[in-house]
Amino acid sequence: MSLNFCSLSSGSSGNCYYLGNEFHGILIDAGISATAIRKFLKSLGISMQTIMGVLITHNHTDHTRGLELLTRKNSLPAFTSPNIWKSILSPRITIASDCMREIPLQQKFHLAGFEIEAFPVSHDAPETVGYHICAGDQKITIVTDLGHICQTAAHYIKAANLLVIESNYDEQMLMNGAYPHFLKARIRSDNGHLGNHQTSSFLADIFSDNLSHICLAHLSKNNNTPELVLQTLEQTFLERGIILNGQQKISILNRYEPTEMIRIL
Numbered sequence: 268m269s270l271n272f273c274s275l276s277s278g279s280s281g282n283c284y285y286l287g288n289e290f291h292g293i294l295i296d297a298g299i300s301a302t303a304i305r306k307f308l309k310s311l312g313i314s315m316q317t318i319m320g321v322l323i324t325h326n327h328t329d330h331t332r333g334l335e336l337l338t339r340k341n342s343l344p345a346f347t348s349p350n351i352w353k354s355i356l357s358p359r360i361t362i363a364s365d366c367m368r369e370i371p372l373q374q375k376f377h378l379a380g381f382e383i384e385a386f387p388v389s390h391d392a393p394e395t396v397g398y399h400i401c402a403g404d405q406k407i408t409i410v411t412d413l414g415h416i417c418q419t420a421a422h423y424i425k426a427a428n429l430l431v432i433e434s435n436y437d438e439q440m441l442m443n444g445a446y447p448h449f450l451k452a453r454i455r456s457d458n459g460h461l462g463n464h465q466t467s468s469f470l471a472d473i474f475s476d477n478l479s480h481i482c483l484a485h486l487s488k489n490n491n492t493p494e495l496v497l498q499t500l501e502q503t504f505l506e507r508g509i510i511l512n513g514q515q516k517i518s519i520l521n522r523y524e525p526t527e528m529i530r531i532l
């Protein structure tokens with residue numbers, strides 16, 4: 268069996284992630300154009316025909332931009348909770364109705380050989396979910412937009428072998444930056460995004476040998492840099508005496524282009 272993960276795009280400009288085995292693949296979010304998704308998949312040698320569906324985390328445009336065309340042109344089934352569907356649908360957005368699949372929260376379902384569970388996270392959309400995906404004994408958890416890590420989210424994050432988690436902003440850059448006060452407060456709130464120190468310190472709390480790969484995702488364009496994300500994590504791990512075992516890896520996901528394919532199995 269093979270198992271591969273790749274980020275096609277990650278950040279406030281657009282999110283789309285790929286997970287695939289030797290037969291099929293799925294996408295998590297469609298926050299870049301359908302054309303860009305098809306182009307990036309092709310560049311990775313992945314045929315659109317092998318994609319069995321897209322899981323949607325919430326209604327913000329940086330997670331749904333390409334959804335309409337993926338359902339209408341590629342007839343791609345799209346999965347999310349009934350509340351998130353309600354928040355996505357509007358007179359301006361026409362999703363092909365036969366592609367809409369409703370999934371209840373915290374109930375396992377099967378797609379493309381994966382066992383998948385959506386779980387609620389805290390964010391400023393009508394409803395937002397993370398996904399926990401099992402492939403054999405490998406577990407993947409994806410949480411890209413959340414203001415704080417509640418107990419439910421922590422449960423799924425701790426179970427992950429490969430974790431995709433946001434490290435959205437550097438606290439100093441955000442505070443000293445040009446954003447208006449209300450926006451800074453929104454981003455820092457429990458319903459906003461996770462800062463570098465928040466993510467790093469949580470990762471230090473839950474770190475174990477089971478966690479083989481951490482992907483730091485959804486970096487802010489204006490309030491963060493990949494160097495600061497890595498520096499904060501390394502410093503936090505150093506302070507806590509955490510040493511990677513040589514097999515464990517950390518990746519910072521690219522904003523505008525695919526990140527190197529991660530071979531999980």
Ligand SMILES: [Zn+2]
Nearest residue numbers: 279327329412
């Ligand atoms: Zn987002």
Ligand SMILES: [Zn+2]
Nearest residue numbers: 325327390412
């Ligand atoms: Zn969002």
